[in-house]
Amino acid sequence: MRILEMTFSTELGRSxxxxxxxxxxxxxxxxxxxxxxNIIAKNIFTSTGGNLTGKVKAQVVITTSSDVTLV
Numbered sequence: 745m746r747i748l749e750m751t752f753s754t755e756l757g758r759s760x761x762x763x764x765x766x767x768x769x770x771x772x773x774x775x776x777x778x779x780x781x782n783i784i785a786k787n788i789f790t791s792t793g794g795n796l797t798g799k800v801k802a803q804v805v806i807t808t809s810s811d812v813t814l815v
Contacts, residue, residue: 745765745766745806745807745808746765746766746767746768746769746804746805746806747763747764747765747766747767747804747805747806747807748763748764748767748771748776748802748803748804749761749762749763749802749803749804749805750762750763750764750776750779750780750783750799750801750802751799751800751801751802752780752783752784752796752797752798752799752800753796753797753798753799753800754791754793754794754795754796754797755793755794755795755797756793756794757793758791758792758793758794759793759800760789760791760793760796762783762789767804771804773802776802777799777802780799780802781799783796784796784797784798784799
């Protein structure tokens with residue numbers, strides 16, 4: 745599974761992570777930055793730390809799973 749994790753700064757000096765599951769491949773830095781700018785500009789999400797004010801980082805996390813044979 746591909747998970748895009750976008751970390752934002754908030755007006756109270758905290759961090760807020762927004763995760764997008766099943767993120768498409770490939771993702772460009774420019775596309776992710778534009779998406780993050782749009783989220784900040786439209787004030788789409790609420791946070792206990794206040795409004796989102798800036799971009800901190802973004803990363804794609806790839807997870808795998810495997811079945812365990814039960815005896």
